[in-house]
Amino acid sequence: MNLKTILEEGWPHHKKNLPESIRPYWNYMAEIHEADNLMFVGDRIIVPLEQRNYVLSKIHESHLGMEKCKSRAKQSLYWPNMFADIEMICSQCSICNKFKRQNQKETLIQHEIPARPWEKVGIDNFEYKSRNYVLVVDYYSKFVEIRLLQGTNAQSVVNNLKAIFSVHGIPEEIVSDNMPFNSHFFKTFTKEYNIKLSTSSPTHSQSNGMAERSIQTVK
Ligand SMILES: [Zn+2]
Structure with a gap:
């Protein structure tokens, strides 16, 4: 029995009636929901068990140090003991510990050109064979992710x-x-996630050329 089944069939009256693996979610019961085949606690995505090690390695990849890794993760991600897992990986990392101070200063510097993968991305919507997609392209690696949308709303x-x-x-x-x-909903999302949103004006549409070129390639 997994979380999705519990959500569909209803929560038991007592926490002890839940399987061990689901018990950590008990306190979040009211906030757990499903959307677009993904599970959420509030607006934080629940990372499936089999992806946690990979996601943890991504959180830690830039060696931002324990506190910054935790604060960035908690904006968007949830799994039981997530903080403990982040603390574990950062506390054992000599780079995170060594560069703790420098990293705090470095966050104040704006970089025009991304220094690492997934720092700056271009996004765009497109329609292909009557289906709507969202495309995300990483400016650093040119890596492209495409998702089929259930609807066209924000x-x-x-x-x-x-x-x-x-x-x-x-x-x-x-x-x-x-x-x-440009929607209010989308702007609220980027604000919550602490992401800078650069919206190019219609007269300067070439500034999102990266996403548009990727769409042509994908099509
Ligand atoms: Zn580290």
Whole structure:
């Protein structure tokens, strides 16, 4: 029995009637929901067990140090004992410990050119054979992620972006130039995640060329 089944069939009256693996979710019962085939606690995505080690390695990849790793992860991700797992991996890492101070200073410096993968991404919507997709391209590696959307609303786009970011990490900057990326809902999402949103104006649409070129390639 997994969390999805419990959600469909209803929660038991007592925590002890839950399987051991589901008990940590008991206190979040009211906030757990499903959308776009993903599980959420509030607006944080629940990382499936088999992906946790990989996601943990992504959280730690930039060696931001324990506190920054935790604060970035808690904006978007959830799994039982997530903080303990992050503390474990960072406390055992000599780079995180050694560069703790420098990292705190470095966050104040703005980089024009991304220094690492998944720091700056371009996003765009497109339609192909009557289906709607969202495309995310990483400026550093040119790596492209595409998700089929259930609807064209900002909520569906945001849910899919959360899934992509849960795997690759949360970018610091998103470049986009069309709806629904201008919507209030989308802006609230980027604000909550502490992502800088660069919306190019119609007269300067070439500034999101990275995402648009990728769409042509994909099609
Ligand atoms: Zn580290």
